[in-house]
Amino acid sequence: MATTATAVPRRWRLPYRLQVDRRLEAPRWLSPLVSLGAILVALLLGAVILEIVGGDAVAAYAHIGRAAFGNLGVFSDTLVKATPLILVGLACAVAFQMKLWNIGAEGQFFMGALGASVVVLAPIVPIEAPRWVTIPAMLVAGMAFGALWGAIPGLLKATLRVNEVITTLMLNYVAISLVNFFVFAVWSEGGFQMSPTFQRAAWLPRLADYASQVPLFRGLTTHLGLAFALVAAGVVWYILYRSLWGFEIRLVGDNPRAAHYAGVNIVRNTVLVMMLSGALAGLAGMSEISGVVHRLQTSISPGYGFTGIIIAWLAKLNPLVVAPVSVLFGGLILAGREIQPAGVPRLIQGIILFTLIASEVLLRYRVRLVRVDAEPA
Amino acid sequence: MDPIIILQAGVASGTVLLFATIGEIITERSGVMNLGLEGMMLIGAMSAFGVTVTTGNGFLGLLVAMLVAGLLALLHGVVTIHFQADQVVSGLALTFLGTGLSLVFGEGLNKAGAISLLPVQSVPVLSAIPILGPIFFTNHSIMVYVGYLLVPAVWAYIHFTRPGLHLRAVGENPTAADAMGLNVYRLRYLYVFVGGTLAGLAGGTISLAISPGWFSELTTSGQGWIAIGLVIFAQWDPWRAAFGAYTFGALRRMILDIQGPQALLGLRNPFFFNPYLGFFLQMLPYLFTIVVLIIGSREALRKRLGAPAALGLPYIRGERGA
Numbered sequence: 090m091a092t093t094a095t096a097v098p099r100r101w102r103l104p105y106r107l108q109v110d111r112r113l114e115a116p117r118w119l120s121p122l123v124s125l126g127a128i129l130v131a132l133l134l135g136a137v138i139l140e141i142v143g144g145d146a147v148a149a150y151a152h153i154g155r156a157a158f159g160n161l162g163v164f165s166d167t168l169v170k171a172t173p174l175i176l177v178g179l180a181c182a183v184a185f186q187m188k189l190w191n192i193g194a195e196g197q198f199f200m201g202a203l204g205a206s207v208v209v210l211a212p213i214v215p216i217e218a219p220r221w222v223t224i225p226a227m228l229v230a231g232m233a234f235g236a237l238w239g240a241i242p243g244l245l246k247a248t249l250r251v252n253e254v255i256t257t258l259m260l261n262y263v264a265i266s267l268v269n270f271f272v273f274a275v276w277s278e279g280g281f282q283m284s285p286t287f288q289r290a291a292w293l294p295r296l297a298d299y300a301s302q303v304p305l306f307r308g309l310t311t312h313l314g315l316a317f318a319l320v321a322a323g324v325v326w327y328i329l330y331r332s333l334w335g336f337e338i339r340l341v342g343d344n345p346r347a348a349h350y351a352g353v354n355i356v357r358n359t360v361l362v363m364m365l366s367g368a369l370a371g372l373a374g375m376s377e378i379s380g381v382v383h384r385l386q387t388s389i390s391p392g393y394g395f396t397g398i399i400i401a402w403l404a405k406l407n408p409l410v411v412a413p414v415s416v417l418f419g420g421l422i423l424a425g426r427e428i429q430p431a432g433v434p435r436l437i438q439g440i441i442l443f444t445l446i447a448s449e450v451l452l453r454y455r456v457r458l459v460r461v462d463a464e465p466a
Numbered sequence: 467m468d469p470i471i472i473l474q475a476g477v478a479s480g481t482v483l484l485f486a487t488i489g490e491i492i493t494e495r496s497g498v499m500n501l502g503l504e505g506m507m508l509i510g511a512m513s514a515f516g517v518t519v520t521t522g523n524g525f526l527g528l529l530v531a532m533l534v535a536g537l538l539a540l541l542h543g544v545v546t547i548h549f550q551a552d553q554v555v556s557g558l559a560l561t562f563l564g565t566g567l568s569l570v571f572g573e574g575l576n577k578a579g580a581i582s583l584l585p586v587q588s589v590p591v592l593s594a595i596p597i598l599g600p601i602f603f604t605n606h607s608i609m610v611y612v613g614y615l616l617v618p619a620v621w622a623y624i625h626f627t628r629p630g631l632h633l634r635a636v637g638e639n640p641t642a643a644d645a646m647g648l649n650v651y652r653l654r655y656l657y658v659f660v661g662g663t664l665a666g667l668a669g670g671t672i673s674l675a676i677s678p679g680w681f682s683e684l685t686t687s688g689q690g691w692i693a694i695g696l697v698i699f700a701q702w703d704p705w706r707a708a709f710g711a712y713t714f715g716a717l718r719r720m721i722l723d724i725q726g727p728q729a730l731l732g733l734r735n736p737f738f739f740n741p742y743l744g745f746f747l748q749m750l751p752y753l754f755t756i757v758v759l760i761i762g763s764r765e766a767l768r769k770r771l772g773a774p775a776a777l778g779l780p781y782i783r784g785e786r787g788a
Contacts, residue, residue: 138567139570142573190554245756245759249760252695252698252759252763254694255694255756255759256756258688258691259688259692259695259753259755262752263752263753266745266749269745270742270745270746273745274740274742274745398555398558402555430569430570431569431573433566433570435566435569436563436566436569437566439559439560439561439562439563439564439565439566440566442555442563443541443545443559443563446545446551446552446556447544447545447551449549450548450549450550453550
């Protein structure tokens with residue numbers, strides 16, 4: 090293994106130098122520790138930038154902590170924000186496991202919202218239909234629309250080797266334009282950029298709906314979508330780590346050539362994984378309009394699809410870790426809305442992703458400070 | 467719907483895509499893929515506009531834009547070249563970071579008043595040529611002419627100079643390049659930086675010349691990603707990049723103009739009578755990018771041409787490479 094020395098000036102010598110060695114295997118406890126360190130460094134860098142532009146970093150972070158986790162009410166709002174994040178985080182994680190760079194979760198989210206809206210507004214399910222008919226129909230439609238939107242880049246990648254990074258990203262813009270068309274031209278209510286409010290049967294039940302039985306639930310906005318997200322996390326974990334299909338997905342991600350020789354059908358898996366990924370993001374869109382917005386409108390996402398990428402990476406693509414990480418980012422998005430300047434949450438997310446991938450070098454290399462004169466010559 | 471006007475405006479707005487695409491071609495030729503174009507263009511647009519508002523000097527604005535975007539690109543360089551991080555993820559991180567930085571530092575810039583833009587020029591003799599003169603040489607920002615010079619210069623640099631040969635060598639076979647005595651790391655850093663400066667130039671060209679002003683993320687509206695698509699369409703060749711960039715520019719302008727007249731080719735213009743159909747027109751550049759990618763990929767499969775062989779792979783000295 091190569092041993093290289095850096096940071097050694099030619100003439101004037103520091104008493105210490107950095108010694109960098111390749112690791113054969115990183116200890117299990119190191120990875121979460123390094124991730125935690127990366128987040129701390131990111132928050133520190135974010136604070137420095139905030140101070141440079143004249144903001145008050147301490148106050149901003151304290152505000153995020155209070156406004157996201159301060160009491161049961163705001164924590165419930167944080168969970169509402171975390172719900173779509175869990176689902177898009179899973180969508181990204183499952184695709185990234187196969188090294189399929191689906192960065193179109195945002196568009197698949199919008200398509201899922203559109204699919205669920207078609208069920209209510211077309212209408213496919215009559216207005217008088219009970220909730221146990223309407224909600225499952227919206228669920229299926231939302232996932233189907235998302236899966237369709239994921240299948241397009243999947244097919245292009247599998248058959249024509251078209252770079253999925255760009256196709257998924259381009260389809261984001263297309264999906265948003267399509268939703269805008271329906272919002273403005275087809276379902277606009279009185280010329281406003283929103284559809285009429287859905288009937289109550291199309292709303293996911295909230296904790297607050299049960300306040301008469303459980304007084305503690307009064308005013309809590311957390312809705313059934315959170316249960317969908319947690320179930321999805323379990324299902325995706327089972328698929329990835331306990332099923333043959335998941336083994337194939339991970340094998341293709343690690344070593345496509347070996348997977349090919351092992352007889353894994355890469356074309357079919359590419360399309361299926363993109364569809365699964367799209368369906369999860371579509372479910373996020375459905376859950377958001379059915380559980381929170383209760384109508385279709387243009388501004389239903391503060392970039393959930395993109396935050397999902399960071400969440401998936403921070404969770405090391407592990408579906409079970411996606412959920413707690415999403416709660417943290419849900420808090421950041423919730424509390425970040427009130428922080429000026431407006432780009433701060435985005436900036437912090439960017440810095441976190443950067444320090445995170447940079448820190449991974451510590452898992453591959455051991456970096457030590459050694460005394461120069463203490464070394465054998 | 468005057469075709470000359472559409473093409474003239476297409477060349478102007480295509481210049482933005484041209485700078486970004488050429489920059490990415492140079493970076494990718496050295497074996498590093500930088501998907502952070504959108505972020506670098508945004509920070510370029512913001513800093514060019516900000517500097518011009520405070521100093522009144524557009525060229526200083528462009529210079530700062532190139533420098534800032536270049537520095538941002540170097541961050542991608544450190545993470546991917548030395549830390550061997552995945553280039554796709556690092557590029558995405560750069561997009562987030564560039565977007566966040568430009569939103570935070572550009573806060574309030576959208577309220578800045580009118581500024582002196584980059585000069586507009588016609589070329590004396592050439593503008594008199596029928597058809598080509600009005601399209602290519604009349605009333606263009608000087609950045610458009612910089613674009614004309616950049617294409618042949620980069621093409622000649624890549625194919626006919628010794629440093630150009632080295633650029634291709636580190637992108638195609640870094641192990642062999644290293645054995646030849648080239649410093650693979652240093653060259654890759656250099657070309658990542660150069661690509662970043664051109665992305666910054668593209669951003670500055672938007673905010674100081676093509677659609678002046680700072681409109682947060684709408685300033686670039688996904689052009690950085692379109693440029694990455696164009697690189698694949700162009701098969702890493704500057705001339706094809708120019709063709710693609712100007713065509714896309716013309717398409718963007720046509721989408722605006724097609725909604726104007728009441729009659730189109732003697733028929734009722736549906737886009738005039740139903741403005742909501744404009745949402746479908748807005749999809750066109752993005753759908754067209756996908757089409758262009760499909761064309762590029764098919765061609766690459768057929769001719770067995772394509773990306774630089776070491777594109778996306780970190781080079782680790784002393785270890786067996788691809």
